[in-house]
Amino acid sequence: MEGVRRVTTQTFRQMKARGVPIAVLTAYDYTMARILDRAGVDALLVGDSASNVIAGHETTLPITLDQMIYHAQCVVRAVKRAFVIVDLPFGSYQGNSQEALVSTIRVMKEAGAHAVKIEGGRTAVRAIENISRSGIPVMGHLGLTPQSIYHFGTYKARGKNPEEAEQLREDALELQKAGCFAVVLEKIPASLAREISTSLMIPTIGIGAGNACDGQVLVTHDALGLSTDFNPRFVRRYANLTDVTTKAVENYVDNVRNRTFPSPEESY
Ligand code: KIV
Numbered sequence: 001m002e003g004v005r006r007v008t009t010q011t012f013r014q015m016k017a018r019g020v021p022i023a024v025l026t027a028y029d030y031t032m033a034r035i036l037d038r039a040g041v042d043a044l045l046v047g048d049s050a051s052n053v054i055a056g057h058e059t060t061l062p063i064t065l066d067q068m069i070y071h072a073q074c075v076v077r078a079v080k081r082a083f084v085i086v087d088l089p090f091g092s093y094q095g096n097s098q099e100a101l102v103s104t105i106r107v108m109k110e111a112g113a114h115a116v117k118i119e120g121g122r123t124a125v126r127a128i129e130n131i132s133r134s135g136i137p138v139m140g141h142l143g144l145t146p147q148s149i150y151h152f153g154t155y156k157a158r159g160k161n162p163e164e165a166e167q168l169r170e171d172a173l174e175l176q177k178a179g180c181f182a183v184v185l186e187k188i189p190a191s192l193a194r195e196i197s198t199s200l201m202i203p204t205i206g207i208g209a210g211n212a213c214d215g216q217v218l219v220t221h222d223a224l225g226l227s228t229d230f231n232p233r234f235v236r237r238y239a240n241l242t243d244v245t246t247k248a249v250e251n252y253v254d255n256v257r258n259r260t261f262p263s264p265e266e267s268y
Pocket residue numbers: 026045046047048049050087184186207217218219
C-alpha cells in the first residue's frame with residue numbers, strides 16, 4: 001500500500017458532497033484491521049461492541065477505557081489508509097465534559113486514534129463541544145444507543161413515534177452544531193434517517209437505518225458470520241466464517257489424530 005492517501009474528516013465531507021457512500025466496519029485487533037484496511041473500508045470503528053463480540057459480555061457497559069485503548073492500539077498499528085474512530089466506553093465521559101476530554105486525550109495519545117465516538121443527543125452536547133474545541137474529531141451516535149439499554153429496557157427500533165422522531169431530528173442538529181464530523185444513526189426508520197441525512201451538512205452513518213444514509217456501518221463479526229446468535233434484520237452476512245472455521249478446525253483435529261499432520265515436508 002505504498003503511497004496510499006489517508007482518509008480524513010475532509011474525505012468524508014467530500015464523499016457526502018459527491019454522494020459517494022462511506023463504508024465503515026468495526027475492528028478490534030491487528031490481523032482483522034489489516035485485512036479490512038486493505039480491502040478498502042473507509043473507516044474502522046473500534047466499537048465498544050468489543051464488550052460483546054470479543055469479551056462475551058451481554059451488554060457494552062462493562063468494557064473499560066483501558067481495554068478500549070488496548071483494542072485501539074492493535075487496530076491503529078495495522079492501518080495505512082482507513083480513519084480510526086474509537087468509542088468512548090460507558091463511564092468514561094458521562095460525568096462531565098472535562099472527564100470526557102481527559103478520556104479522549106488518553107485515547108488519542110495512547111492509541112494514536114483519529115477520532116472518538118460518543119453516544120447520546122442533547123445530553124452529550126457539552127462533552128462533544130469540549131472535545132471538538134480541543135481539535136479532536138467527534139462522531140455522534142443517535143437512535144438505539146446500547147450504553148443506555150437499562151434506561152430503554154429494549155433493543156427495539158427508536159424514533160417510531162412522532163415525539164421520539166422529532167427529538168432525534170433536533171438532537172441530530174444539536175450534534176452538528178456542537179462540532180460532530182459525522183453521526184451514527186442506529187436502528188431508526190429509513191424515512192426518518194433519510195430526512196435527517198438531508199437536513200445535515202455532516203455525513204450520517206447508518207446501522208439498521210436504511211440506505212439513504214451517507215454511509216453504512218456493521219459489526220464485522222456479524223457481517224462475516226462469526227456471531228451467529230445475533231440476527232437482527234439489518235445484518236447482512238457476507239460470509240459464514242463460523243462454518244469455514246469449524247470445518248477447517250475439524251479437519252485439523254482429524255489430521256492430528258490420524259498423524260497425517262505434520263507430513264515429512266512439514267517436518268525438519
Ligand atoms: O460499538 C459498536 O460497534 C457501534 C456500532 C454498532 C455503531 O457503536
